[in-house]
Amino acid sequence: MGINPTKCVTIAIGLLCLCCVADSVPNTSIINVLCNNGVYTSGELEEETPAQRNYDYHNISPYPNAYAYGHATCNLNLTSSDCKTCLGAAQTAFFSTCQTPRIGARSVLYDCTIKYEQYPFDD
Secondary structure: OOHHHHHHHHHHHHHHHHHOOOOOOOOOOEEEOOOEEEEOOOOHHHHHHHHHHHHHHEEEEOOOOOOOEEEEEOOOOOOOOHHHHHHHHHHHHHHHHOOOOOEEEEEEEEEEEHHHHHHHHOO
16 A cells, blocks of 8 residues: 555645645734934834835934934835834834834834934945
């Protein structure tokens, strides 16, 4: 009594097909949240990033006396809607950790990252 090669191939193909049709949601588990003492007013990173090519967006606050530089990215495998959801979770994570909106907050989640700083940065 041997193993039927046709049956083994059919089972293998069936298992591979299951992997390809899996539905997922963004992984919003927090990896790290950092804060500093400067504060800023609301930004546009969460709204603009999902609409950008490669889900990668930088901005600078329009307040010349208190500049805030921002950057947000999402995993390219996400939908635009999932990117927005993930960035909302990232923003919630640093607001709840940092207590008030800080210039110098960073949230790193598995599927997205958002950060604000008082100085320009390249990343």
